[in-house]
Amino acid sequence: MARLNSTTKSKAPPLFRPPATPATNSNPIPSSSPAFATPVHPIRPFNPTAAPIPKAIILPILLPPATLRPLAFRTFTKKHSLTLTSSALQVLATFIGKHCGTGWREEGLAERVLEEVAKSWKNRSGGVIVDGEGTELKEILKALEGNMSGGRIVVGRELSRQNSLVLGSSQYGEVNHTRLGLRPGNIPREDSQSSLGMSTLEVNDEEDEDGLMDPRKWLKVIDAFEQPRLVYNVAKKHFDRDTSKPSLFPPASHKTLLFQNLYNVIHQRLLRNESFQTPAFQSGKASLQRSTSAITTQQQSYKLTPIANLLGRNRSTHMLLGLLSISPTGTLAINDLTGSIALDLTHATAIPEDSAWFAPGMMVLVDGTYEEDETGTSSRLGGNGGVGGTISGKFVGFFIGHPPPERRHVTLGTAGEGDTTAGGGFGWVDFLGVGSSRALGTKMQRLEQKLHRPPPPDTDTDDPPPPSRGRVVILGDVHLDIPQTLQALKKIFSLYSSEPEGCTPMTFILLGSFVSHAVLARGGSGGSIEYKEYFDSLAAVLSEYPTLLSTATFIFIPGPNDAWVSAFSSGSTVPLPRKPVPEIFTSRIKRAFANANTEMEKENGKKGDGEAIWTSNPARVSLFGMSCELVVFRDDVSGRLRRTAVTLKSSQKSSPENDEDEDIDMSPPPSSIPSSTPPPEIDPDIHTARRLTRTLLDQGHLSPFPLNIAPQHWDFSNALSIYPLPTAIVLCDVDSPAFCLTYEGCHVMNPAGVVAKGRRGVARWIEYDVWGRAGKVREVAF
Numbered sequence: 001m002a003r004l005n006s007t008t009k010s011k012a013p014p015l016f017r018p019p020a021t022p023a024t025n026s027n028p029i030p031s032s033s034p035a036f037a038t039p040v041h042p043i044r045p046f047n048p049t050a051a052p053i054p055k056a057i058i059l060p061i062l063l064p065p066a067t068l069r070p071l072a073f074r075t076f077t078k079k080h081s082l083t084l085t086s087s088a089l090q091v092l093a094t095f096i097g098k099h100c101g102t103g104w105r106e107e108g109l110a111e112r113v114l115e116e117v118a119k120s121w122k123n124r125s126g127g128v129i130v131d132g133e134g135t136e137l138k139e140i141l142k143a144l145e146g147n148m149s150g151g152r153i154v155v156g157r158e159l160s161r162q163n164s165l166v167l168g169s170s171q172y173g174e175v176n177h178t179r180l181g182l183r184p185g186n187i188p189r190e191d192s193q194s195s196l197g198m199s200t201l202e203v204n205d206e207e208d209e210d211g212l213m214d215p216r217k218w219l220k221v222i223d224a225f226e227q228p229r230l231v232y233n234v235a236k237k238h239f240d241r242d243t244s245k246p247s248l249f250p251p252a253s254h255k256t257l258l259f260q261n262l263y264n265v266i267h268q269r270l271l272r273n274e275s276f277q278t279p280a281f282q283s284g285k286a287s288l289q290r291s292t293s294a295i296t297t298q299q300q301s302y303k304l305t306p307i308a309n310l311l312g313r314n315r316s317t318h319m320l321l322g323l324l325s326i327s328p329t330g331t332l333a334i335n336d337l338t339g340s341i342a343l344d345l346t347h348a349t350a351i352p353e354d355s356a357w358f359a360p361g362m363m364v365l366v367d368g369t370y371e372e373d374e375t376g377t378s379s380r381l382g383g384n385g386g387v388g389g390t391i392s393g394k395f396v397g398f399f400i401g402h403p404p405p406e407r408r409h410v411t412l413g414t415a416g417e418g419d420t421t422a423g424g425g426f427g428w429v430d431f432l433g434v435g436s437s438r439a440l441g442t443k444m445q446r447l448e449q450k451l452h453r454p455p456p457p458d459t460d461t462d463d464p465p466p467p468s469r470g471r472v473v474i475l476g477d478v479h480l481d482i483p484q485t486l487q488a489l490k491k492i493f494s495l496y497s498s499e500p501e502g503c504t505p506m507t508f509i510l511l512g513s514f515v516s517h518a519v520l521a522r523g524g525s526g527g528s529i530e531y532k533e534y535f536d537s538l539a540a541v542l543s544e545y546p547t548l549l550s551t552a553t554f555i556f557i558p559g560p561n562d563a564w565v566s567a568f569s570s571g572s573t574v575p576l577p578r579k580p581v582p583e584i585f586t587s588r589i590k591r592a593f594a595n596a597n598t599e600m601e602k603e604n605g606k607k608g609d610g611e612a613i614w615t616s617n618p619a620r621v622s623l624f625g626m627s628c629e630l631v632v633f634r635d636d637v638s639g640r641l642r643r644t645a646v647t648l649k650s651s652q653k654s655s656p657e658n659d660e661d662e663d664i665d666m667s668p669p670p671s672s673i674p675s676s677t678p679p680p681e682i683d684p685d686i687h688t689a690r691r692l693t694r695t696l697l698d699q700g701h702l703s704p705f706p707l708n709i710a711p712q713h714w715d716f717s718n719a720l721s722i723y724p725l726p727t728a729i730v731l732c733d734v735d736s737p738a739f740c741l742t743y744e745g746c747h748v749m750n751p752a753g754v755v756a757k758g759r760r761g762v763a764r765w766i767e768y769d770v771w772g773r774a775g776k777v778r779e780v781a782f
Contacts, residue, residue, distance in 0.1 A: 058151055063097030063104065065089045071105075075114040076130065082118060087132035092117065095141050100151040109151040116144060116153060123439055125430040127238040215451050215470055215770075216506045216553055216609070218444075218624050220434060224577035224616040224719035228433050231257075232264045239429045246715035254714040255707070259323065263337060265723055266363050266403050266700060267304075267321060273404055276302050308338035310391055314372040320395065321403070324364050324646070325706065327390075332646065334366060334395065341370075342394040348648055351401040356695040357645040358400060361706040363699060368397035400648070402698035407745045411724035412437045412626070431724065437626040444624040452771040470770040471505040472621075472630070476732040476751035477559070479516040480534035484755050488763035489541055491782035492754075497545045504551055505767075507621070511634045511732040511751070512559030514538075514581070518566040531563060532585045539588040549596035550608025556581065557732075558617050559634050575711040576635075576703055577719045580614040618702060618719060620726070628770055629726040633702050638692050639735035644709060689739035693748045697725065727773060730766075738764055740775040749775045 065086070072089060076082040084092075096110045104110040120140045121130055130137060147154050229242040270276050278301050305318040322334040324343070332343040343366065350358065358364060372393040413425020414437070427438035452470040473496065479485050496504055515534060520527045542549055558581050560566065565574040583590075589612055597608035618633040696702060700723040703710045712720065722729065728747040738752040749766050756762040756779065763782050768775035 058099060058101040060098045061101055061104075063093045065093040068093045068096065068110065071110060072114055075111065076118050080118040080122065081128070082121065083129045085129060085131050085133075088130045088137055089132070091132040091137060091141070095145075099145065099148050103151055107151070112153060113144070113148075117141070120144075122428060125428050125436045125439070127236065127240070127428065129236045129238060131236075213451065214506075214609075215623070218447070218451075219507065219553060220622045221553075221555055221613050221615050222432055222434075222620040222622060223580075224618055224620075225579070225716055226433070227620065227719050228430065229715070229718045230429070230431065231261055232268065234264055234268075237268065239426060239431075248713060248715075250715050258712070258714050258717050260337065262701070262721075263321075263323070263363065265721070269406050269700070269723070270304070270321065270403055272406065272410075275404070276304070278303065306338040307334070307336050307341050307391055310341065310370045310393075310395070313370060314393075315369060317367070317369050318395075319365060319367045321363065321365055324358065324362050325360050332360075333390075334364070339389060339391050341391040344368075344394050344396045345400065345646060345648060346396075348397040348400045350648055351399050354691075356402055356691055356698065357641040358402075358648065359641055359644040359646060359705065361644075361709070362695075362704045363403055365401045365403060366395065366397040367399040368395055370395050402695070403700075405697050405700065405725060405744045406723075408725045408727070409745070412441075414441075426724070432620060432622050432626065432629065434622045434625045440625045441627065444627045448624045448627050448771075454771065467499055467503045468769065468771065469503055469506055472507045472509060472768040472770065473505045474509045474511070474730055474749065474751045474766040474768060474775070475754045476511045476634075476765075477734050477753035477755075478510050478512065478514055479753075479755075480538050481515045481517075481519075482755070484761075486537060486541055487782050488754050489538075490544070491763055491780055492765060493541070493545045493548060495780065497547050501547075504548060506551075507553045507555065508548070509555045509557065509621075509632060509730065511557045511632070511730075512581075512617075513561035513566075513571075513634075514556075514559065515561050518561045518569070518571040520563055520567040521570040527567075528563075528585075535585050536588045539592045542589065543592045543595070546596035546599050548610075549593050550600040550610040552610055554593075554610075554612045555619070555621065555632070556586075556612065556614045557619060557632050557634050558614075560636075573710055575713050576617070577713065577716055578617040580616050583614070586612070586614055616719075620719075623770060628728075628773075630728050630730060630768075631702070631722060631726045632730045632732075634732045635703065636733055636735045637696065637703070637731065638688065638733050640705060640710065641692070641695065644705065685737035686739070688736050689741060689750070690743075692731075692733070692736055692750075693741060693743050696729075696731070697722070697743055697746060697748070700725075702731075728768065728775070730768075738766070738777050740766060740777060742774070747773055747775060751777075 069089060072084055072092060076084050092114065096104050096113055100109040100113065117137075117140055120143075121137070124136055124140070126136050144153070225246075229246065230239040231242050232238075233240045302319055304321050307320060307322065310316075310318065320334055320336070322336040325333050325335055325340075327333040327340075327342065332345060333340050334343045345366075348366075348368070350356070370393065411425055413427040427441070428436045430436045452468070454465065454468060457465060473492070475489070475492070478489070515531065519531045542554075558578055560569070560574065561571045562581050563585060564582065565578060593610050593612050597610055600606070600608035617635075618631060621630040621632060622628070623630070696704070700721060702720045702722060703712065725744060725746040728749065731748060731750050732752070733750050734753055736750055736752070738750055740747070740749045742748070747768075749768065751766045752764065754763055754765060756764045761781050762779055764777065764779050766775045767778055
């Protein structure tokens with residue numbers, strides 16, 4: 001059995017597989033006649049793994065950090081775009097002086113060590129600043145210490161892949177040939193990238209294995225409770241990983257950190273925007289009103305003012321960035337990290353008008369005038385005035401708008417869709433736990449092109465090309481307690497099961513609620529039994545299509561009426577993110593997938609690999625690492641926005657008889673200002689879809705509401721952030737129409753309900769093309 005297991009072909013992707021050892025002859029001495037004086041006892045071949053490596057003696061020295069600084073600057077900063085702190089330089093100088101000794105400069109030992117440390121730091125997504133006080137640098141040096149002999153990095157010892165120092169055993173075969181006097185085929189260099197394991201990260205394009213050529217092998221569903229928790233560090237201007245243990249009942253201080261991190265992320269996003277970068281020569285001050293003018297020049301820029309800096313600056317014009325909220329007195333207020341002030345939006349106009357919702361809980365930009373409280377009284381409650389508290393007076397806003405979003409390739413520091421550059425951004429940050437964009441982005445994109453790029457059209461025949469395998473079918477609001485839903489599912493599944501073999505969609509996403517009302521809220525055991533019977537009926541429907549079950553991945557997202565939270569919420573708002581449906585209700589569906597995989601093995605001799613994944617709400621689907629990221633979210637956001645949005649004054653033209661009494665309007669001509677109402681030619685459903693999409697993407701958050709309206713788990717709120725913008729967002733909102741549109745490079749889709757409302761016998765869903773990065777709404781009668 002041990003022999004059989006050793007010869008079994010590994011099914012792991014080549015990304016995580018060590019290189020195979022080439023077959024070598026057990027006796028490399030060629031056999032010959034007695035004339036060649038072949039010895040009686042054959043020479044035992046040299047085995048570098050068995051032979052102990054003599055450890056060279058190193059004379060440690062005390063290496064001053066200032067002496068090492070020029071070499072470290074050339075390696076870390078100029079070559080790898082990293083910044084060394086003084087503590088990190090001290091740690092590296094101590095390590096090199098101890099393990100490299102007097103030959104650190106003459107023999108080039110220190111340069112190789114610094115090269116290994118820099119590449120290992122990048123593979124760990126440690127950030128732009130290398131800090132010596134943390135544990136990451138110490139772990140890298142500890143792993144490197146065990147693989148050094150005589151001041152050099154020994155390739156005969158294998159390290160963990162996490163430290164990016166994996167060395168394949170294939171290198172030993174070349175050492176054998178060298179010791180025996182034979183010509184080596186490929187002599188490895190210690191200073192090459194192979195010493196870092198970067199070559200093992202590459203996807204072998206020549207390898208054509210059955211399991212790895214399926215795009216589903218590169219698909220990963222990321223649960224909201226397993227997503228890395230990142231916190232923006234203002235001092236380092238980078239994201240740090242939160243190493244504290246999360247909890248569903250955290251201390252009250254985490255609620256403050258929730259707002260602080262949200263503000264810091266949007267604030268740094270604004271400062272990276274060209275409109276908020278002060279030029280060398282500025283002719284005048286810009287305002288939100290000028291952003292809509294056609295005569296805006298590049299010399300105009302915006303400047304943000306902290307709320308605490310308004311003290312003593314009566315009747316001065318400023319632009320504020322803060323959280324729109326309701327004060328204890330019931331009036332509007334705006335808050336930032338320095339204080340709070342009452343906000344007057346009586347005469348405010350949205351920029352652009354009627355293009356988004358403004359509700360408490362959102363980060364907004366307000367341009368207006370500060371007015372002090374000259375009467376000496378204040379509308380605030382309590383004595384928390386001044387800096388850090390409530391500022392006396394009020395801020396009269398004339399223009400209000402959302403913070404402009406940032407495209408995905410700008411955030412990740414790429415020149416465009418797919419081309420990496422050496423510029424800024426957060427390309428080395430692993431936002432999803434699947435590897436950073438800079439480390440694996442190019443290799444994953446090359447693999448995606450190989451598997452998803454459609455073949456060139458055949459000009460000889462007029463037949464349409466076969467459907468693509470890289471498709472995602474999205475079904476929303478699947479109410480299993482309604483018979484029409486099961487009929488619609490049968491019709492949709494029958495369409496895809498009739499497609500040619502190997503061309504069926506790779507993923508089906510089913511979003512809840514899976515019941516039309518909160519069944520579990522009735523009390524007793526009857527509700528749970530009824531709830532499980534609905535999933536059993538879905539399992540019976542899925543069993544009729546074994547081809548889809550054995551070749552696709554089904555992802556199930558819970559809704560507000562699903563277990564277990566609906567047992568006490570009765571379908572109302574519950575804290576986000578929401579855990580998946582328990583396995584006790586879905587056992588028969590998993591059994592249907594197991595039976596379909598077994599039947600495929602009997603028919604084709606190869607067992608199917610279809611699976612059903614029950615994940616949280618929201619969840620993320622990663623395909624080829626950071627190359628394609630889908631955010632799946634189920635919530636009725638548009639209805640909540642309509643109920644909580646602030647009503648703003650519509651811009652109206654002044655009447656002719658009042659022109660003499662009014663000041664001259666220096667605003668742009670009416671043709672350049674959007675109308676407060678949508679043009680007649682725009683469909684109301686399209687206008688609603690645009691407002692919803694712009695509101696969420698500008699906020700960079702899936703639930704931009706106060707915690708008393710839409711509660712969140714404070715320690716897991718990072719899962720609701722959509723920064724950087726994903727490739728696509730699946731937002732299932734039954735209160736808004738079905739749509740597919742793109743905003744700032746992010747494709748947003750709303751499948752609405754699988755049974756079209758107001759239309760009898762019509763099933764509706766969305767089909768998303770991974771290669772084309774676009775989806776389309778499809779309908780069929782059943």
